[in-house]
Amino acid sequence: MSNKPNEQEEKVVSLEKNAASFEENYIDENILADSSSKVKEFIKKFMKRKTAVAAFIIMVFLLIIAIIGPSLAPYDPGAFDYDNILSGPSAKHWFGTDHFGQDIFSRILAGAPQTLGVALSSVIVGAALGTVLGLLAGYYGGWIEMLVMRGADVLFSFPDILLAIAIVALLGPGIINVFIAVAVFTVPSFARMMRSATLAVKSSLYVEVARSLGCKDGRILFIHIFPGTIQTLIVNFTMRIGSAIMAASSLSFLGFGADVTSPEWGAMLSQSRSYLNTAPHMVYFPALVIFITVLAFNLFGDGLRDTLDPKIK
């Protein structure tokens, strides 16, 4: 007897629903409630880590700034004020002004979407692609695994920033190309990590059961295996954002990213080099903002990793 594919799928889904209702009727409700209290347990454990909580608050604040920051800027970030060139911090200009009289505080707010946006979006894209490749490599093995892992090996042969520079050399300078460069060097680390996580989960009993129930490979991969790897993915994703911010702003600093006149934080620091003697505030404020941003993401990533680690109380 052969069923059409969608009839087979419906059969599997209905078997799963039956299994779920069996659990509800015959399993102690305390054990069922346990699974929903895992979130509460996670939050309780996370809240004990004061540094990570502080980092999380700063992170959320920065993300809000990235969204609404430009509209909060007290001055037009591109407006020249030749009466206030290179002036230090004051009540009028909290972070001082640059060599065109542009307000540095406004430029930092305006640059947040570029700096954070490029870093976040490139890690999202790199992580998504790396995750898919890693899942496929870990699940199917064989030539798929060989292709993905050898490709990752080649990309890993170049240190991160060098690979990013090589890609920018190929594509030309610009913020879009920085996004592509950072996404490309993010892919291999996620591919490797997700492949290892998939191999660990692949041999679990529940995956075997799903296979024996006749689930399609796609369903097994994304409904059964992928959730088991999410913990690893989330921790690495958060920690990767810090490196991405550093890489993107480094490329802009070197002149390969955002235009030098744009308020991207790395580009602002690049401009400040010529005014170290006369206007040190042009260095200090963008440097502090970049440092605090990367620190917040790194501390949050550390806290998340420790919270999710069952060996750590």
Place this chain on the structure above:
Amino acid sequence: MGRYIARRLLETIPLLLVISIFVFMFIHLLPGDPARQMAGLEAPPEEVQAIREEYNLDKPLLEQYFIYMKGLLTGDMGRSLKVKIPVSELIASRFPFTLQLVFAGLLWGPVLGILIGVISAIKRGTWVDMLGMLIAICGLSAPGFVLGLVGIQVFSVKLGWFPTGGLDGIKSLFLPSIVMGTGIMATLARYSRSSMLEVLREDYVRTARAKGQKESIVMFRHAFKNSLIQVVTILGLQIGGLLSGSVITENIFSIPGMGRLLTDSISYRDYPAIQGLLMIFALEYVLINLIVDVLYGVINPKIRFD
């Protein structure tokens, strides 16, 4: 041991071949005609044709690759478009500066990192541990160009203790070495702490304590030595990473090393130089990883027999 080394060498050869293909294809991945890209958009057709012939761009791709590989094996990486000298000579003239920077970073970074990590592990949960890990995470979160610029501003401009750039004497090496070594210090501090904590949980450490061994002997003869196994691998990767760190450091401090040559070559679209540099950087990284793997096999006999 010999078989382990031979096996690792054999595994490295295909990787180097694939890297050579990737680097070779670099020029061919450029949008449009590579010869036109190299000559410049305004260059006359004769100049474009001359470049096409000089760099064998008029030959079939496979033949170009074999010529490229033959050149690589004999040290011929073509001629720089900017300074018109062989790329290998150009890289060789810049290499000593980059090497000085790498050594400057290695002089203090790993030692301080491992020290911080081990002390943090021994004093786990105390303010010493928190301070150590705070130093480490701050070191990881400060990009090289931020450290460099702030360092120049404070120590060179304001205090006048060190020169703002160049590589002329020991004093001029101080700030660049801080930039080069901070990342490696921070990473090793974290890894050596977690490695030391793992080892301190092992049964043989508990046994040594139960036998009444002095704590200092337990820590340094048993725990510390074994915790170094993992740290060695990370150290190797970090040394490779120092090469990429040199790009930023050399640009900040105007040091005429390979990293600065790479950024200048990109600005000038000197593609033969870019190709040569990418190949050298990748080769160095792969060889360092190979040496680390072999060293790891020497330190950890279990690996050799896998």
